[in-house]
Amino acid sequence: MIDEDKQEKITTRIWREVPEDDNPFAAAACYCAGFDVFGDVLRNASYIDYLYLLFKHEPPTAEASKLLEGLALALANPGLRDHSVRAAMCAAVGGSTRASALMASISVGAGNLGGGREVYTAVNCWQTCGTDLAAWEAIIKSPPQEERVDVWMPMEHAPGFDPNGVSCPKPVRQTLAYLAEISEGDSLVWLMQHREKLEAIAGAPLAMSGVAAAAMNDLSLSAEESEILFMLLRLPGAAVHALEQEKLGWRRYPFFGNGLKLMPYDQVSDED
Amino acid sequence: MPDDLQKYEDNWETSMGAWFPGEKVTLRGKDVLTELRNYRWHQYLLYGVTGKKSERIARLFEGIWLISCSFPDPRLWNNRVAALAATARSTGVLASSGALAVTEATIYGLKPIKGAMDFLYRTMAKIKSGQMLEDVVRGELKKYRNVYGYGRPITDRDERVAPLMEFAHSLDAGHGEYTQLAFKVDEYLSSSRYGYTINISGVAAALMADEGYSPDDHYHLATLAFTAGVIPCFIDASKKPEGAFFPLRTTRINYEGTEQLRVWGK
Numbered sequence: 001m002i003d004e005d006k007q008e009k010i011t012t013r014i015w016r017e018v019p020e021d022d023n024p025f026a027a028a029a030c031y032c033a034g035f036d037v038f039g040d041v042l043r044n045a046s047y048i049d050y051l052y053l054l055f056k057h058e059p060p061t062a063e064a065s066k067l068l069e070g071l072a073l074a075l076a077n078p079g080l081r082d083h084s085v086r087a088a089m090c091a092a093v094g095g096s097t098r099a100s101a102l103m104a105s106i107s108v109g110a111g112n113l114g115g116g117r118e119v120y121t122a123v124n125c126w127q128t129c130g131t132d133l134a135a136w137e138a139i140i141k142s143p144p145q146e147e148r149v150d151v152w153m154p155m156e157h158a159p160g161f162d163p164n165g166v167s168c169p170k171p172v173r174q175t176l177a178y179l180a181e182i183s184e185g186d187s188l189v190w191l192m193q194h195r196e197k198l199e200a201i202a203g204a205p206l207a208m209s210g211v212a213a214a215a216m217n218d219l220s221l222s223a224e225e226s227e228i229l230f231m232l233l234r235l236p237g238a239a240v241h242a243l244e245q246e247k248l249g250w251r252r253y254p255f256f257g258n259g260l261k262l263m264p265y266d267q268v269s270d271e272d
Numbered sequence: 273m274p275d276d277l278q279k280y281e282d283n284w285e286t287s288m289g290a291w292f293p294g295e296k297v298t299l300r301g302k303d304v305l306t307e308l309r310n311y312r313w314h315q316y317l318l319y320g321v322t323g324k325k326s327e328r329i330a331r332l333f334e335g336i337w338l339i340s341c342s343f344p345d346p347r348l349w350n351n352r353v354a355a356l357a358a359t360a361r362s363t364g365v366l367a368s369s370g371a372l373a374v375t376e377a378t379i380y381g382l383k384p385i386k387g388a389m390d391f392l393y394r395t396m397a398k399i400k401s402g403q404m405l406e407d408v409v410r411g412e413l414k415k416y417r418n419v420y421g422y423g424r425p426i427t428d429r430d431e432r433v434a435p436l437m438e439f440a441h442s443l444d445a446g447h448g449e450y451t452q453l454a455f456k457v458d459e460y461l462s463s464s465r466y467g468y469t470i471n472i473s474g475v476a477a478a479l480m481a482d483e484g485y486s487p488d489d490h491y492h493l494a495t496l497a498f499t500a501g502v503i504p505c506f507i508d509a510s511k512k513p514e515g516a517f518f519p520l521r522t523t524r525i526n527y528e529g530t531e532q533l534r535v536w537g538k
Binding site for chain 1: 274276365369387391525535
């Protein structure tokens, strides 16, 4: 006989379950932050509202729901030239598992350049600088230096800006304009007003990751929540492009057959 | 137009290596199929990561892998991913990939592996510039609240330290200044109020630092280190009934959120 009180448990503020009468391993009802998920939320909330509830444990205001929906739509497909989507397509054209396509996409889309880690860093900047232009200038020009090494490489550009950009691309401007229009927070509006000044300080145009970070800050998401939500929201594009390329196959996908040039290797150590 | 991107368009210049279809493969200037084909796998990995060809170092870090990171216990967090994948009837490679990604952890795995060597290098530099070991270690603890390479979850005693040092000595390793430093830090921390003792990542970092390897080298060489412990956990769980790996009844959820039953829209 198992003493349930003495069993190790998983602690959560998000999720509660009530067992089925005939099976303690099956839930008869699931509650998310007090809401009956399958008896109430399923019928009455949108997916975006439920997503917000999962992260914040409160239903969104109409404005927050609209902002998250706009952000989710803007991020849903980074386009098939994006590094993370290319990773998913690499899995697909080789006939790899579909799970590996999503894992590959997340692995690549996690990084400092246009990825989850960039959003994490940018949201931290928002929390430090807020809407103070001088503070942004200081942090962009003298980013905090970590004495310890990390598994993450140091940022090589201002977080939220595109080091390979020339001017701010129209989809980024369109997304910023729309999200600033519907946001209740200060970040997106301020970013809209100061974009060009910030771009001059950063020496690079605003990127979609920068818009996402501002939106996440307006949604009062932490840097950690923003990082993980950003990666999650970008998966639909990776999924559909992977499925499409899986059907088309490797013969119709670039191999860069003439693109690699092997140069002489002159650093061979003969240490034994 | 961005100059950098244009320069790299259809143009990847590299001396690292390449496949010449139907002809040959090269790695760091060597023909894999003729010049490197008799390498042991760890020696080949060492060459790929660092360009060094030492059989002794390859054997050293192979031993570090085996002694440090190959525990086939499915309760360990990374191994548990593989066991869960098996019980949920996913694939072996997805299990290992997920588990391997998870090994880039903070309380164990790749962050301490890399961080411990970084700590030893920084500490040695500070001591050589005149600082006292005790002050450096206290400063590290004050700033970061932990010292990579010291202390351990579940138990503070690390049963791997003595066997790894014995193995290292068999290869004439483990006599250098970084190993000495690592154990001096252990002496200080274990007798201080912190009570931390050296763990295996501290020892491994010291051994490889004494051989002149960088934190990046050490990190890349350790990427696959946990694999041999992960795969048996997958196999084990795959041979048991579906869903049998530590099943959780609903009462295993310790809910600390609102007790209030809420209704959407009200």
